[in-house]
Amino acid sequence: MKNDKSDDRFVFHLHDVIRKREKGGNLFELKIDSFKIRQGEFVAIVGASGCGKSTLLDMLGLALKPTVADEFSIFIKRTNAQFGIMDSSESQLADIRKVHIGYVLQTGGLLPFLTVKENILLPCSINGMSPDNHVHELVKRLHIEDQLDKKPQYLSGGQRQRVAIARALAHRPPIVLADEPTAAVDKLTAYDIIEEFQNLTREMGVTLLMVTHDTNLVENVVDRMFTFEVHKKDEQYTYSVCLEKDKIDTSDGKR
Amino acid sequence: MSESSKKSPSPELTDKKPVGRKSTGRIVLKLSVKDLKHEWILTLCLVMAISAVLSPLLLLFGLKYGIIEWGRDYLTQDPRYREVRPLTSKSFAKQWFEKMEQKEIVDFIIPMTRQISATAKANVKGKKATEELNIIPTRENDPLILENGALIPGPGECVLTQFAAEALKAATGDVLEVKASRIKKSRYEFGTMELKVKGIVSVRASELKSMYVQLNILEAVEKFKDGQAVHEFGWKGSTPAAYPLYDGIIIVLGKKLSKVGEFNLCNRTGFTKIESLNNKELITKAGFGVSSEKSIYRLYTMRKPAGEDSLNNVKNKLRGKNASLFPWVAPVNARLLDSSGKEICDINLSGLSAASEKSEEIGLSPVPEWGKEQSETTQKLKIMLPAGIPVQDKIFIKVSKDGESMRFPVQVMQKRIAADSKTAIIPDGLAGILRLYQLRNIRFDDKINEFVLFRRGYAGFRLYTKSIFAVDELRRFFGEQSIPVHTEIKEIKKVIELDNGMTLIFWLLAIVGIAGSVASLVASLYASVERKKRELSVLRLIGLSGARLFRFPVYQGIIIAGGGFMVSMIIFSIFARLINNMFRPYIDKLLGFPMEAGVSFCRLPFFHVSGVLLATVIIAAVAAMIAAVRVTRIEPAEALRDE
Known part of the structure; x- marks a missing residue:
């Protein structure tokens, strides 16, 4: 698990990963030949629904294990530690999630019974961290200072997503995963949110992986993009291959 | 609803409070409580749903351990049914009584003399009404007296049956003049003594006009009637002197x-x-x-x-x-x-x-x-x-x-x-x-x-078994010794059948009640966990796993079940008090004497209360746990993107 030469290591390193899913007699297979992400990159995973992008995100978020994987590892620079997802236990994965990954979900994924403040501080409390100026700063930057004592149900969709972003970054994780973070807000707000999100993650040096179906929204801000090629063999068997969209030239991983 | 609104906004975020790693357990507890508070109407509904099934069950058990058990004892322990009476006069030696007393199934035995010599006239001092009373011996632990509302008479005291007291117009505390009589040379002779009425037994004990006294008083009367002197009461007469025998x-x-x-x-x-x-x-x-x-x-x-x-x-x-x-x-x-x-x-x-x-x-x-x-x-x-x-x-x-x-x-x-x-x-x-x-x-x-x-032995005895279930065994024992006895075996059979029937009905009710309570508890908590699917998935995603994650629904289950139990206990105590107050006068009237102060119509021993609480909490925790395991087993992808 321990690492030697560090900077060149990929945050995510996937090679020949397959995830099979059977539903109602139909087999769906997601294949990822090569998926390598460096620290600090902003990567979008785009595709139509049913292509497997959420499945990929769940695997990257350590909530789902691949069926087969030649290589599927996460490297945490801060602790200089590398984990192979295949041979980590559920509680080890939960620990990695807790400490090193932040999540922004479609509709925020906020806990309805906690106030905005409690929601934002939840990752800190779970990690046993005391909140510091950083959180204060996040709240200010995301313009949600006035919402702190409200329950999420009283917020607009945009505010909710901002709170979700604050929560995802509160405990300073090196990786943030976002699943259609702007699906529930209007286009204009969406652009604002994406921009703020991108600025924050870049300043913090956070690796941001974002799933979206809207290429336009992200094409100007991301470093790289991955997409899917769906092959429908017959009624019962579909497979999808995840490929890097080479339209954007970021093959060396540098901006 | 927003309990933290009193706090000022952002400065709080910068507070440097050291939070230990060990406190995650406390965090989960806090989260579960906050969730319950947030959905307080639903929480209240769950608590009420549980107390709605638990309260009648508690009352049912309360009645079982109160009036039903008491009534059962009253019936099955009725001395009348536990009595084994000799049918013929024999001579039972002192040693025989000692041996009988040691038998496991014998609750109480006391010698009786020949019935004919065991009567005396009595009247309340200063009153005219005179009645010939049967004299029946008694001593400590006599169930006939104790279980019919009186205390055992000491020396110089007696206990009257209801009918004897009525005939003499006697009440507890009165002093009776008791007169044993004999005819000597066609002249009446009397031996008199004074006895204080210690108590009056209810009609259930005996429908005869009798007085219960210590054995030596009966023996004195018998000796006097046989013409002998009784020095302790100053009654004159002959003395049965011992005579020599030679080998x-x-x-x-x-x-x-x-x-x-x-x-x-x-x-x-x-x-x-x-x-x-x-x-x-x-x-x-x-x-x-x-x-x-x-x-x-x-x-x-x-x-x-x-x-x-x-x-x-x-x-x-x-x-x-x-x-x-x-x-x-x-x-x-x-x-x-x-x-x-x-x-x-x-x-x-x-x-x-x-x-x-x-x-x-x-x-x-x-x-x-x-x-x-x-x-x-x-x-x-x-x-x-x-x-x-x-x-x-x-x-x-x-x-x-x-x-x-x-x-x-x-x-x-x-x-x-x-x-x-x-x-x-x-x-x-x-x-x-x-x-x-x-x-x-x-x-x-x-x-x-x-x-x-002095006497060779006693003509008979008054005997009570420990329970009605031992009567038949004793009857057979006497049969082997050729002592014909009378028992209330037919009545006992009826009582046992009634008791079995009652027990069966109780347990049928109890089983339905318990099954209902368990089902309601499990269903309520299962449904509540099912509704928490999304929250559980979010918590899981941000790093709570395994046991820590399951604590969330388990804590909630325990809190809801505990709350339901508390409400049930409040309802139970109100109704138990009501039942106790309402029915006591009725039962006292039925008995003919006040029921013992300690007896409650509806009561739950601490042991049972804690048992019910423990069972409720365990069932709730297990139900929540199983539900949580099932809910989180599905892929997070589905849980998170269900809308």
């Missing part, structure tokens, strides 16, 4: 008897065997010796010891033969005590007749100091001890049989016998009484200085 007779003659003469002595004299003795044998057998020229015979009986009439028969047959006769009793083992009751030694006692003009002629040794006149008992209370036993002139003799003993004073004679003698000598009359003691009950009454015979 045989020593005959000392100048010459030998013919075979015919020997046979003649065994023929219809009360004695059946005769043997010739030499002087040495005489000393061993009887403790005294005679001149060796004399012919000595021992006439004796193998069966029942003989009385004074047998001695007279022999005396008559030997008239004119110049025979000396010594009534003989096989040596009696006794213990000598000094005047303070301290033990001196054990010794055998042999009887020896008074000295006469012939004593010297036949060479009697030792010659006793007592005279022929022995009609008064005090004249018999003498002893000649072997020299060497240091004693005062007044000592006690203690004789024993079957675990009991009798003690009486004797006067030590100046004259001693040979120190090597293993036998002390007492007057033959006293030896005869000690022989009787081995067969009958004798007491030395030191008020009248007399050995008094």
Whole structure:
């Protein structure tokens, strides 16, 4: 698990990963030949629904294990530690999630019974961290200072997503995963949110992986993009291959 | 709803509060409480749903352990059903009663006398109403009295049945004048005493006009009716004095008897065997010796010891033969005590007749100091001890049989016998009484200085088994001993059937109630966890796993179940109090006396309360746990993107 030469290591390193899913007699297979992400990159995973992008995100978020994987590892620079997802236990994965990954979900994924403040501080409390100026700063930057004592149900969709972003970054994780973070807000707000999100993650040096179906929204801000090629063999068997969209030239991983 | 609105906004975020890693457990607890508060209406609904099924169940159990159990005991423990009554009069010895008392299934047994001698007239002091009452003995632990609303009477007290009290217009605390009567020479004689009414038993105990008293009062009445004196109540009459019995007779003659003469002595004299003795044998057998020229015979009986009439028969047959006769009793083992009751030694006692003009002629040794006149008992209370036993002139003799003993004073004679003698000598009359003691009950009454015979046994008994379930066993036991008895076996069968029926109904109700409660508890919590699917998935995603994640629904389950239980307990205590207050007067009226203060109609022992709480909490926790496992087993992808 321990690492030697560090900077060149990929945050995510996937090679020949397959995830099979059977539903109602139909087999769906997601294949990822090569998926390598460096620290600090902003990567979008785009595709139509049913292509497997959420499945990929769940695997990257350590909530789902691949069926087969030649290589599927996460490297945490801060602790200089590398984990192979295949041979980590559920509680080890939960620990990695807790400490090193932040999540922004479609509709925020906020806990309805906690106030905005409690929601934002939840990752800190779970990690046993005391909140510091950083959180204060996040709240200010995301313009949600006035919402702190409200329950999420009283917020607009945009505010909710901002709170979700604050929560995802509160405990300073090196990786943030976002699943259609702007699906529930209007286009204009969406652009604002994406921009703020991108600025924050870049300043913090956070690796941001974002799933979206809207290429336009992200094409100007991301470093790289991955997409899917769906092959429908017959009624019962579909497979999808995840490929890097080479339209954007970021093959060396540098901006 | 927003309990943290009082806090000021952003500065709080920068507070540097050290939060330990171990506190994640507390965080999960806080989160679960906050969630319950957030959805307080739903939480209240769940709590109410659980208390709605738990409350009737608690009340059902409360009634079971209150009035149902009490009623069951009242019915199955009714002394009337537990009684085993002898159908015929017999003589039951004291030892028999002791043995019966030790039987595991016997709760209470007390001797009864012949019914005919067990009545007396009674009236309340100062009132006219007089009634002939049955006298029934009682003592501590008598269930008939205790379970029918009265206390056991002490000396000088009595307990009346309801009907007796009505007839006499008596109440607790009144003093009764009780009069036993007998006819002597066509004149009535009365023995009276005063008894205080200690209590009145309800009709359930007996429908007769009876009084319950201590056994010695009944025995006194019986003795008085038999014409005897009862000194403790100052009632005059005769005394049944003890009489001597002998095992045989020593005959000392100048010459030998013919075979015919020997046979003649065994023929219809009360004695059946005769043997010739030499002087040495005489000393061993009887403790005294005679001149060796004399012919000595021992006439004796193998069966029942003989009385004074047998001695007279022999005396008559030997008239004119110049025979000396010594009534003989096989040596009696006794213990000598000094005047303070301290033990001196054990010794055998042999009887020896008074000295006469012939004593010297036949060479009697030792010659006793007592005279022929022995009609008064005090004249018999003498002893000649072997020299060497240091004693005062007044000592006690203690004789024993079957675990009991009798003690009486004797006067030590100046004259001693040979120190090597293993036998002390007492007057033959006293030896005869000690022989009787081995067969009958004798007491030395030191008020009248007399050995008094007392009863051989009791005609009957009043017996209660420990429970109605033991009655049949005891009936069979008496059957084997040929003691015909009456039992309430038919009634008992009905009671047992009723009890079984009630128990069955209770458990059917209880099972339905318990099953309903469990189902409702499981369903409520399962549904509540199912609704928390999204929250659980979010918590899981941000790093709570396994046991820590499951704590969330489990804590909620426990809080909801605990809340439901608390509400149920409040409802239970209100209704239990209501039931207790409403029904007590009704039951008191039914019983005819106030129910014991400790009895509650609806009550739950602490053990059961905690049992129900524990079961509720465990079921809730397990149900929440299973639901949580099932809910989180589905892929997070589905849980998170279900809308």
